[in-house]
Amino acid sequence: MIHTPICDLLGIRYPVLQGGMAWIADAELAAAVSNAGGLGIISAMNAGGDWVREQIRKAKSLTSQPFGVNIMLASPHVEEVAQIVVEEQVAVVTTGAGNPSKYMKAWLGAGIKVIPVVASTGMAKLVVRNGASAVIAEGGESGGHVGELSTIVLVPQVCDAVDVPVIAAGGIADGRGIAAAFALGASGVQMGTAFLVARECNVHQNYKDKVLKAKDIDTMRTGIRSGHPVRVLKNQFARDYAKMEFDSNVTDEALEQYGAGSLRKAAVEGDNQQGSFMCGQIAGMIQEERTASEIIKSIMAQTEQIVTGGCPWVK
Amino acid sequence: MSTFEKVVEILVEAKDLEAGNITETSTWDDLGLDSLDTVELVMSVEDAFGVSLEMDETMQTVGDVVKAIEALK
Numbered sequence: 001m002i003h004t005p006i007c008d009l010l011g012i013r014y015p016v017l018q019g020g021m022a023w024i025a026d027a028e029l030a031a032a033v034s035n036a037g038g039l040g041i042i043s044a045m046n047a048g049g050d051w052v053r054e055q056i057r058k059a060k061s062l063t064s065q066p067f068g069v070n071i072m073l074a075s076p077h078v079e080e081v082a083q084i085v086v087e088e089q090v091a092v093v094t095t096g097a098g099n100p101s102k103y104m105k106a107w108l109g110a111g112i113k114v115i116p117v118v119a120s121t122g123m124a125k126l127v128v129r130n131g132a133s134a135v136i137a138e139g140g141e142s143g144g145h146v147g148e149l150s151t152i153v154l155v156p157q158v159c160d161a162v163d164v165p166v167i168a169a170g171g172i173a174d175g176r177g178i179a180a181a182f183a184l185g186a187s188g189v190q191m192g193t194a195f196l197v198a199r200e201c202n203v204h205q206n207y208k209d210k211v212l213k214a215k216d217i218d219t220m221r222t223g224i225r226s227g228h229p230v231r232v233l234k235n236q237f238a239r240d241y242a243k244m245e246f247d248s249n250v251t252d253e254a255l256e257q258y259g260a261g262s263l264r265k266a267a268v269e270g271d272n273q274q275g276s277f278m279c280g281q282i283a284g285m286i287q288e289e290r291t292a293s294e295i296i297k298s299i300m301a302q303t304e305q306i307v308t309g310g311c312p313w314v315k
Numbered sequence: 316m317s318t319f320e321k322v323v324e325i326l327v328e329a330k331d332l333e334a335g336n337i338t339e340t341s342t343w344d345d346l347g348l349d350s351l352d353t354v355e356l357v358m359s360v361e362d363a364f365g366v367s368l369e370m371d372e373t374m375q376t377v378g379d380v381v382k383a384i385e386a387l388k
């Protein structure tokens with residue numbers, strides 16, 4: 001059996017978090033993951049307070065297990081949503097896209113476990129100083145908004161930098177990845193891309209099909225010019241966008257307008273013409289649609305086999 | 316189906332490109348493909364046409380690949 005400090009901290013059976021995914025991770029996916037023994041997370045993305053509250057209540061009706069809400073700090077509704085998670089007594093808050101320090105006192109005061117996503121040791125130290133319960137060290141292999149460092153470089157350095165449990169994210173989708181994360185010092189993992197194709201995930205079928213079909217080199221980063229790189233599947237739209245970024249005749253405004261709403265178009269409409277299909281590099285290893293429970297159970301069984309078998313090179 | 320059409324089909328299928336954007340004079344750069352993508356293209360082309368291709372500096376465009384295939388067929 002695998003049991004880590006993350007299981008105790010969050011009251012979950014398996015140390016596996018389903019990452020917040022804007023436009024994708026709703027109450028149904030979160031509840032399915034929590035019912036399977038992991039920690040499901042609803043993505044508040046840029047949504048207004050009413051939607052977030054409704055999703056929280058829906059998740060509560062679907063599971064009695066703890067679940068979390070991912071708050072995007074760049075959201076125009078961040079103040080409102082930050083208050084709603086307190087009112088609704090959510091168990092866990094994860095944060096993305098920025099520094100959550102401003103809100104942490106209120107969340108921690110309400111008994112919420114706060115787990116920021118960090119992409120550097122500096123950010124990890126800062127959020128821990130402000131009371132973070134754990135941190136998610138997310139490498140640039142991930143889907144969505146990404147930092148520079150890779151998971152294998154970032155995770156051990158974050159483990160050395162802070163004294164709270166570290167959750168590794170980015171490029172993990174099987175037992176080998178989790179065993180490696182443990183070897184790097186993490187006591188849990190967060191997966192996004194792997195749960196994109198969960199049966200309970202309501203993303204458009206075209207999106208799932210593209211993730212299932214993707215091979216190792218089928219993702220790229222866009223948004224480099226704006227300083228907010230995003231990892232997406234390579235399609236014509238992503239290539240055109242990347243080209244526009246290097247064209248000095250294209251204004252920042254024109255670029256922003258061109259990309260506006262592209263994740264929603266991908267996730268909700270399955271639109272390959274104008275859609276940004278955010279996805280991690282590990283997509284190449286993801287071959288079939290399975291339930292959240294099947295995903296977690298098979299991955300944990302493989303992890304256990306690997307870590308109890310030890311390293312085959314040690315005699 | 317012409318060799319060109321078949322190559323376009325391979326590119327569209329493997330690299331999620333729009334067929335309408337691909338012409339004989341399209342360079343890899345125009346299509347946003349890097350050297351790793353062209354390695355895959357060569358392998359797909361070899362499988363589809365049963366030929367063996369050498370990807371070198373002379374192959375810069377879709378048309379170059381088409382010509383190379385036709386020379387070998």
Ligand SMILES: Cc1cc2nc3c(=O)[nH]c(=O)nc-3n(C[C@H](O)[C@H](O)[C@H](O)COP(=O)(O)O)c2cc1C
Pocket residue numbers: 018019020021022024043045070072095096097117138141142143144145169170171172190191192193194196277278279280281282
């Ligand atoms: C489609 C997609 C959308 C995402 N949206 C968010 C988000 O809104 N907030 C956030 O903190 N992380 C977001 N992420 C990152 C995930 O929560 C998770 O950390 C990441 O997917 C882990 O890497 P992996 O994709 O290699 O498993 C997103 C990832 C994907 C694939």
